[in-house]
Amino acid sequence: METFTGKVWLLGDDIDTDIIIPTEYLALKTVNDMAPYAFSPLRPELAGQIRPGDIIVAGKNFGCGSSREQAPEIIKALGVACVIAKSFARIFFRNAINNGLLLIENDRLADVVREGDTIRVEVNHAIYYKEEAYPIASLPDNLVEIISAGGLVKAMRRRNGLDEGA
Numbered sequence: 001m002e003t004f005t006g007k008v009w010l011l012g013d014d015i016d017t018d019i020i021i022p023t024e025y026l027a028l029k030t031v032n033d034m035a036p037y038a039f040s041p042l043r044p045e046l047a048g049q050i051r052p053g054d055i056i057v058a059g060k061n062f063g064c065g066s067s068r069e070q071a072p073e074i075i076k077a078l079g080v081a082c083v084i085a086k087s088f089a090r091i092f093f094r095n096a097i098n099n100g101l102l103l104i105e106n107d108r109l110a111d112v113v114r115e116g117d118t119i120r121v122e123v124n125h126a127i128y129y130k131e132e133a134y135p136i137a138s139l140p141d142n143l144v145e146i147i148s149a150g151g152l153v154k155a156m157r158r159r160n161g162l163d164e165g166a
Contacts, residue, residue: 002123002148006055006081009046010115011039015058016065017092021074031070035077052079055119059085059110063092072096082121084109097143100151109134 018041025037038047056075062085063071072095075083082102096103106127113119113129120128124138139147149155157163 004081005118005120006053008113008115008117008119009050009054009056010113011056011058013059014061014064017063017068017071018065020071026070031073031077034070035074038074038078047078050078050080053081055081056083057110057113060087062088064089067091069095072099072101076101084127086110097146098152100147102147104136106134106136
C-alpha cells in the first residue's frame, strides 16, 4: 500500500475546469506549456509555487464545468501527488483516473487543514493530519491499477504485455 507525505495547497468549493486551466491557454501545444497557467483566474502565482509531491485539498464539486481532459493532465504535470476534496465532478473524476491522477474524497479535511501544512496519505486507508486519522474509502483494484500505471492507456499497454517495464 502506497504512503506519501506532501505540502497542502488549499482551495475552496466549485473549482471548475475553467479555473484549473482557462480556455485561452488550451491553444498552447503541450500540457507542460499550459501548466504555468493552472489556477490563474483564482491564484495566478499558484502553479509556480506547487512542487512535485504537493497535495491539493479542496471543498465540494472539484472539477465541475466542462469535460476538458487537460484539467487533470495539468494538475498531474505540476507534480501534484493527489487531490483531496469533499466531492468531485463525475466527468473530472473519470478523466483524472484515466490520466493517472489520484483523487480522494474526504468531507472533513478541508475544514481543518491549513495551507502549507503537511499531511500523510496512506492510499486506501487514511489521511493523517496533526495526529488524527481521517479514514478514506478504498478504490477498486482496477482503478488503483490505472493510477499506478500512470493512466488508462499505460495500464492497458502493460496489461496486454506491450510495455513490460512501464
